[in-house]
Amino acid sequence: MNKKKKLIAVCFSVIVVSGVLATTIFANNAMFTPQKKMSxxxxxxxxxxxxxxxxxxxxxxxxxxxxxxxxxxxxxxxxxxxxxxxxxxxxxxxxxxxx
Incomplete structure (x- = not known):
């Protein structure tokens, strides 16, 4: 049972870290620019x-x-x-x- 909890904790950690990295990569992508207000x-x-x-x-x-x-x-x-x-x-x- 203890191994199962460790496996779940490791999987959860990997998912969280992957999500944070993906968000950081997309947030810093130069293709995305702030929206410009049109006059x-x-x-x-x-x-x-x-x-x-x-x-x-x-x-x-x-x-x-x-x-x-x-x-x-x-x-x-x-x-x-x-x-x-x-x-x-x-x-x-x-x-x-x-x-």
């Missing part, structure tokens, strides 16, 4: 560079101006509201028409 201008630049919105309901491509007239039921103003019947998405960062 509101940087966020606007990213949003304005969006060329299309891809959803399970289809692809909506950016358009400069919409010459087409859609029913109000086919227009949404939020990406979360897109459905199968959506044909136009109007957001703060652009207008997109279903391809």
């Amino acid at each position: 509101s201008q940087e966020i606007a630049n990213v949003l304005n560079s969006v060329e299309s919105i891809n959803t399970k309901y289809g692809v909506f491509e950016r358009t400069a101006a919409s010459n087409k007239q859609f029913n109000s039921s086919e227009i949404v103003y939020n990406e979360d509201d897109i459905t199968d019947s959506t044909r136009q998405v109007i957001t703060d960062y652009g207008t997109f028409i279903k391809k």
